Amino acid sequence: MKTTDRRNKIIAATSTALFFVALIAMMIIHDSNRSLEEMLNGAKLKNETVLSEKLALDKEINDYKKQLAALQGKNKELDKFLATANADLAKKESQLKVAGKNTSNTKELANLRKMRSDLENQVSALVAQIASLEGANSDLTQQIASLTNKNQDLKSSNDLMKAFAANNYRMETSRGKSEKLTVVARKTKKLKMGFDLPQNVVENVQFKITMPDGSVIDKEEDGLTATLLDIEDGSDLMVSLEPMGDFEVTRRIEMKYEPKKKLSKGVYTIDIYNGDTYMVSCQVKLR
Numbered sequence: 001m002k003t004t005d006r007r008n009k010i011i012a013a014t015s016t017a018l019f020f021v022a023l024i025a026m027m028i029i030h031d032s033n034r035s036l037e038e039m040l041n042g043a044k045l046k047n048e049t050v051l052s053e054k055l056a057l058d059k060e061i062n063d064y065k066k067q068l069a070a071l072q073g074k075n076k077e078l079d080k081f082l083a084t085a086n087a088d089l090a091k092k093e094s095q096l097k098v099a100g101k102n103t104s105n106t107k108e109l110a111n112l113r114k115m116r117s118d119l120e121n122q123v124s125a126l127v128a129q130i131a132s133l134e135g136a137n138s139d140l141t142q143q144i145a146s147l148t149n150k151n152q153d154l155k156s157s158n159d160l161m162k163a164f165a166a167n168n169y170r171m172e173t174s175r176g177k178s179e180k181l182t183v184v185a186r187k188t189k190k191l192k193m194g195f196d197l198p199q200n201v202v203e204n205v206q207f208k209i210t211m212p213d214g215s216v217i218d219k220e221e222d223g224l225t226a227t228l229l230d231i232e233d234g235s236d237l238m239v240s241l242e243p244m245g246d247f248e249v250t251r252r253i254e255m256k257y258e259p260k261k262k263l264s265k266g267v268y269t270i271d272i273y274n275g276d277t278y279m280v281s282c283q284v285k286l287r
Contacts, residue, residue, distance in 0.1 A: 088122060169195030171270075171284055185263040185286035193270055193282070194254040197228070206273040207255045212266025223258045 171193040175182045182188055197205070207226055209217040217224050229252045255270070263286060271281045 169193065169282070171282060173284060173286065183286055185265040188263050188286060189258065191257040191259075191268065191284070192254060194229075194252055197251045197253055204275045205253050206275070208271045208273070209257055210269040210271070212264055212268065217257065223260055225256050227254050227256070228252075229254055 171191075173182055173188045174180060174190050174192070175184075175187045176189065179190065191209075193207075205226065207218070207224060209224065211217065265287050267283050267285045269281055269283050272279045
């Protein structure tokens with residue numbers, strides 16, 4: 001009987017001990033599983049964060065490359081700068097691909113963030129440089145346009161001077177409907193002057209007459225007009241047949257002054273302008 005009771009106590013004690021051992025083992029396994037799960041979740045979060053950073057940086061790099069491509073060809077200095085910038089971007093892309101192979105490392109995440117910061121600084125500097133170069137390019141374009149216009153004006157003026165030097169201009173004062181020539185001031189009803197025009201001279205020749213008393217005639221309402229005549233129509237009998245040098249004569253300009261009152265004797269000076277540029281003058285004396 002005593003032996004049976006003792007055996008039962010031993011079995012009970014052993015069962016109790018095994019129960020507690022199993023319980024402790026389950027608790028240890030549970031804690032281990034929870035720690036492992038937390039580690040996995042942490043690693044997953046880091047991986048997602050790094051991946052997000054990588055995708056964002058990839059997108060920014062592509063955007064910057066598109067912007068750089070759009071700016072290519074504007075000028076040589078800008079192209080050289082953009083080539084350097086593109087090389088830097090390619091280097092960053094290469095570094096990004098290497099970093100992306102091990103996204104679970106906190107150090108790699110820090111490197112990606114630093115790369116992104118460096119890239120943003122480089123792009124900011126690039127944008128400032130591009131703005132400066134574009135401003136300089138715009139100023140240069142305006143200067144070229146201005147110089148081109150000045151060059152055209154100088155060429156036009158030079159051609160006019162060649163026409164004057166060729167002695168192809170003519171002046172006359174006349175009276176009556178038959179336009180008989182006269183040098184008597186009070187009888188003069190019309191003062192005319194004409195000269196041949198080079199083919200490439202624009203219709204910008206202007207006249208100004210200074211009277212003997214110093215007054216100036218330069219408006220149509222004062223009786224001063226200028227007319228362009230085509231040589232081909234044969235209607236202008238004053239056209240010179242002399243050669244005009246290295247340009248072709250196709251038109252002739254004729255200035256006509258019909259005074260509204262009798263002229264006084266003295267010297268009349270006719271100034272000729274190409275636009276606002278004074279070219280030459282001639283005089284006629286009436287008695």
